[in-house]
Amino acid sequence: MVACWKLRSSATSCRGGHPVQTCCRSFLPLLALVGLMTAGCSPGPSDSETGDVHSFARPEVVRVVHMDLDWDVSFEDKVLEGTAVLHLKHHPDAVATQLHLDTMGLAVSLVESGTGGSFRETHWEYGEETPLMGRVLVVDLPDGADQVRISYRTSPDASGLQWLDPAQTAGGVHPFLYSQGQAILTRSWIPCQDSPGVRITFDASVRVPAALRAVMAARADGEDDEEDGKKVYRFTMEQPIPPYLLALAVGDLAFQEVSPRTGVWAEPSVVQSAAWEFADMEKMLQAAEGLYGPYSWGRYDILVLPPAFPFGGMENPRLTFATPTILAGDRSLVSLVAHELAHSWSGNLVTNATWSDFWLNEGFTTYITYRLLESLYGRERAEMEAMLGRQDLEEELATDLADKPGDQILYLDLTGRNPDDGMTHVAYEKGALFLRLLEETYGREVFDTFIKDWFQRHAFTSVTTADFRAFLDDQLINAHQPVEGRTTPNLDSWLYEPGLPMDAPVPQSRSLAMVDNTLDLFLAGGSVVDLPVQDWTTHQWLHFLRALPEELSMAQMAQMDDAFDFTGTGNSEILAEWIVVSLKQGYEGSDQRMEEFLMGMGRRKFLKPIYQELVKTPAGRERAREIYAKARPRYHSISQRTLDEIVQ
Numbered sequence: 001m002v003a004c005w006k007l008r009s010s011a012t013s014c015r016g017g018h019p020v021q022t023c024c025r026s027f028l029p030l031l032a033l034v035g036l037m038t039a040g041c042s043p044g045p046s047d048s049e050t051g052d053v054h055s056f057a058r059p060e061v062v063r064v065v066h067m068d069l070d071w072d073v074s075f076e077d078k079v080l081e082g083t084a085v086l087h088l089k090h091h092p093d094a095v096a097t098q099l100h101l102d103t104m105g106l107a108v109s110l111v112e113s114g115t116g117g118s119f120r121e122t123h124w125e126y127g128e129e130t131p132l133m134g135r136v137l138v139v140d141l142p143d144g145a146d147q148v149r150i151s152y153r154t155s156p157d158a159s160g161l162q163w164l165d166p167a168q169t170a171g172g173v174h175p176f177l178y179s180q181g182q183a184i185l186t187r188s189w190i191p192c193q194d195s196p197g198v199r200i201t202f203d204a205s206v207r208v209p210a211a212l213r214a215v216m217a218a219r220a221d222g223e224d225d226e227e228d229g230k231k232v233y234r235f236t237m238e239q240p241i242p243p244y245l246l247a248l249a250v251g252d253l254a255f256q257e258v259s260p261r262t263g264v265w266a267e268p269s270v271v272q273s274a275a276w277e278f279a280d281m282e283k284m285l286q287a288a289e290g291l292y293g294p295y296s297w298g299r300y301d302i303l304v305l306p307p308a309f310p311f312g313g314m315e316n317p318r319l320t321f322a323t324p325t326i327l328a329g330d331r332s333l334v335s336l337v338a339h340e341l342a343h344s345w346s347g348n349l350v351t352n353a354t355w356s357d358f359w360l361n362e363g364f365t366t367y368i369t370y371r372l373l374e375s376l377y378g379r380e381r382a383e384m385e386a387m388l389g390r391q392d393l394e395e396e397l398a399t400d401l402a403d404k405p406g407d408q409i410l411y412l413d414l415t416g417r418n419p420d421d422g423m424t425h426v427a428y429e430k431g432a433l434f435l436r437l438l439e440e441t442y443g444r445e446v447f448d449t450f451i452k453d454w455f456q457r458h459a460f461t462s463v464t465t466a467d468f469r470a471f472l473d474d475q476l477i478n479a480h481q482p483v484e485g486r487t488t489p490n491l492d493s494w495l496y497e498p499g500l501p502m503d504a505p506v507p508q509s510r511s512l513a514m515v516d517n518t519l520d521l522f523l524a525g526g527s528v529v530d531l532p533v534q535d536w537t538t539h540q541w542l543h544f545l546r547a548l549p550e551e552l553s554m555a556q557m558a559q560m561d562d563a564f565d566f567t568g569t570g571n572s573e574i575l576a577e578w579i580v581v582s583l584k585q586g587y588e589g590s591d592q593r594m595e596e597f598l599m600g601m602g603r604r605k606f607l608k609p610i611y612q613e614l615v616k617t618p619a620g621r622e623r624a625r626e627i628y629a630k631a632r633p634r635y636h637s638i639s640q641r642t643l644d645e646i647v648q
Contacts, residue, residue, distance in 0.1 A: 052354045053415050054184050055102055056127070056136035057193035062096035064193050065089045065240075069204040072230075073214070073250050075175045078156040078163040084190055085114075086148045088141075099141055099148055102187035102194035104134030105155035111139055114147035122148075132418055134187050150191050159637040160185030162308060168634060169251065169306050170267040170324075174212060176251035178305055178321065180314060180636065181244040183355055183419035192243045197353040197462045199240035206233045208250050215265055215303060217247035217316035239297065239317065240460050242351050247316035249303055258282060266304035270324065274304045277327050280334060280376065284341050287375040292345045292368070292452050296459065300341060308602035310636040312336045315343030315365075323603050325572035332538040333573060335373055335385055342368035345455050353462040355419035359410040360468060362423075363431015364451075370432065384539040386432075386507035391546060393429035397500065401426070408498035410434065411465040420638065434494045436505045441486045442476060450476045465495060512543045519547055522556075528563040538573055545577040550584070557587040567593045576606040583613040583620070599631050604639045611646045621647075 064086045071082035090096050103126075112119035122145075127136035139148050154161060164176040179189060187194040203221075206214040207230045218235035225231055249265075256275040257263040259282035264275045281300065289295055302320045304327070313336050314321040320340040326333040346364035366389065374382035401407050401424065410431055412422045439447040454471060469491065482488060493501050518531050536544075541564075561567050566578035567590040575597060582590040598610065614624040628647045632640060 052195040052197055054133060054355055054419055055193065055195035055198075056100050056133065057102055057195055057198065058100045059193055059195070059198050061091055061094045062099055062141070063089045063091070063198060064099075064101075064200055067190070067192070067200055067202040067204075069190065069202060071205070072207045073177065073209075075163065075177070075209065078161075079154045079158075080161070080189055081153040082151075084150050084152070084192075086150070086192075088146050088148065090146075097141055099139040100193075101137040101139065101191045102134060102184070103137045103191045104160075104185075104188040105158055106137075106188070106191055107153045107155070108137065108150060108191070109153070110149075110151040111137075112149045113139070113142055113145040114149060115142075115144045117147070119147070119149050132416075133184065137191055152191060154189045157637075158188040160188040162636050164306055164308060168308055170269050171252050174252040176249075176306055178249040178251075178309070179247050180310070180321075180638065181246055182314065183244060183423075185637075186243040186246055190243070190246065194243050196242040196244060196351050196355065199242055199351075199460065199462065201240050202235075202237050202246065204235045204248075206235070206248065206250070207231070208233065211252070212250050213253045214248065214250045215253060215319060216249075217245060217319040219298060219318070237317070241317055241348065242462065245316055245348060247314070247319065247321060249305070249321070253303075255301075261285070261299050263299075263301045264304065265301060265319070267306075270304055270327070273327055273329070274302070274324075277329070277331055278302055278334065278337055279331070281337065281341075283376055284338055284372055287372050288341060288345065288368070291371060291375070291448060292455055295344060296349055297344055300344065302337065302340075307600055308634055308636060310602055310604045310638040312603065312605060313340040315340045315347055317344065317348045325601060325603055325606070328538065328571045328573075330538075330571075332571070335369060338372040338376075339365055339369040342372060349460065350455055350458045351462040353464045353467075355422055356412045356414050357463070357465045358412070358419070358422045359427040359431040360463060360465065362427040363410070363429075363435060366428045366432035367435040370436075380509060380511055381537075381539075383507045383509040384511055384537070384543075386436075387509050387512055388539060388542060389425070389429045389432065390507060391543075393425040393433075393500070396425045400424075405498035410495050418641070420641070430494075430500060430504075433500070433504045434489075437489055437494075437503060438472075438476065440505060441482045441489060442480050443483050446480050447476070469495065511537070511540055515540045515543045516547065519544060523549065528559045531563075533564070538571055541571075541574050542577055545574070545581050548581055552585050554585075554587060557582070557585055558589060561587075561589050566590070572601070572603075572606065576610065580609050580613050583610070583616075595627055598627050599634070602635045602639050604642055607635070607639055608642055608646070611643055615646060 066087035068085035069082070071080045073080060088099065111122055111124040113122040122142065123140040125138050127138065129135045160179055160181055162178055166172050166175055169176050184194055186192060202218070204216060204218065207226065208214045210225065210229050210231050214233040216235040218237040221234040221236050223231055223233045252267055253265050254268040254271045255263055255265050256271045258275055258278060262281040262285065264271055264278055266274045285295060285300055297318050299318050301318065302322050304322050304324050307324055309321065309323045312323050312326065322336065322340070326336050342365045346368060347361035352358050352360045370382045370386050373385060397408060406413060407421070407424060408426055410426065414422055453475060472491070477488060489503060490501065518533065522528065522531055566574065569575050579590055579594045579597065594610065598607065611624055611628070614620040624647050628643065635643065
């Protein structure tokens, strides 16, 4: 929450020309009164309404519960312009005279308060600008006001919107727009209570050039032509979601059905191959329902975005946003689809209340991903992926997080920090290992029932780590005995202490053990062409590349490249790993492909380790700066923030 002294320190920005300090004095007594009235009924630290340090909003006083959104999309100006009507729910034990909203870079032109759909202009003001959180928009609420209508325009450089030129798309003819809300970027394109502890429904109307199509993570409610060369697309989200899951994309898009309730959106030249790659969507959905209960969102579709997208996928409800780098042509990278689908339960149905609780989203989802892979493709496939995941975690603990013990904890203290700092393998893989340990301790049947109950009892709510700990104690630890030979884990050690506890499960894979044997043959002087690699999966190749020794001869590197065509592979996971190996070994055979990869792809997972390896030598640092200067404008702001710290 923003303090009054912060508002006093900002420049004149009150509606009507009054200095901010004058306005602040006028409502200081009211703020004190509200504080007194709510102090006696403040929720405890385990309640999902615990304050969010990354939001200015005060949902414990008045909460936004629904939005009516109306936008014009301008590719010429690279802005959204329109209105947001916010429907409010007042806390019964508090007197709300103001609404506090999160914003970042929004140009507000008019704010009106309303009762029953009748609106009148009301007083509003901005607070002090902060680099991390933007600034608070404070709106006066007359007695009885249950709606606020805000007319506004986004900034061309809004961090939650990326505008792509035609050259950055597969078709090369039309521009493209997509949004990314997680973690606190929705405020850059919608004035809202931008906290995962707040849930809203919404209706939206989006006007776009007639040659393009708008899609949202919501139910499509029709489209209309307009006389000015635009089309209007309408959407409804009936289930309450946190603001970071609001999602919009506009481009030259086509659709291909995979099953009656699943399908793929992509550019026309991509949609057919994407639908083939994701042919198991319905099977995955049925497997997840069998484990964790009915799917609550109606449809499950995937939107394949242009390569600039900074993540592998984003779990926007009903419509996962996905990177094209998972289109390997052999369905070997579809675990990402399983992961994003799993979020339909862990993250979307039951959501972390604050970003300090991020592991409740990602640890659960990673655990469920491995369970889905096992159900569909067998235990060995799941164990290979789990082993690679543990390798990622151990590598990160030993390098990037080695001197950051606070970031090795599941429940993070992110006060004053960007919530993206918590998006590490700790949340994903350490969280998943903790849940796997609980499964192994109490037995799969008992644990599956426990997880299913967790989702059912907390559906469409936002929860804290303390909430989960209380439920865990009540419904599992105190309700069941460990299986024979097992003891109750030290929960505090897992949740609140750094590092990886000694009782962390260790996945076992025969397929990856075979890779180790094959690598030994190669290092002992065996011929590359004689190595038994014909049926290897992507996961085996990744393990092989990760296990290579620190020093190889250039002859060995060239032999591997000639035999296995690492530099020419279309598999982005293998290519990214090979580029890092090449940089470590000083092998120049992949240099040109590396530059093409860095210039044409924006996925942070791949960019970060390549740039990190490049800057380790003076010559490499200079090369990194040259490439980055050209590539940076093509990257999303999320990737830019990470890479700026590495390269500059």
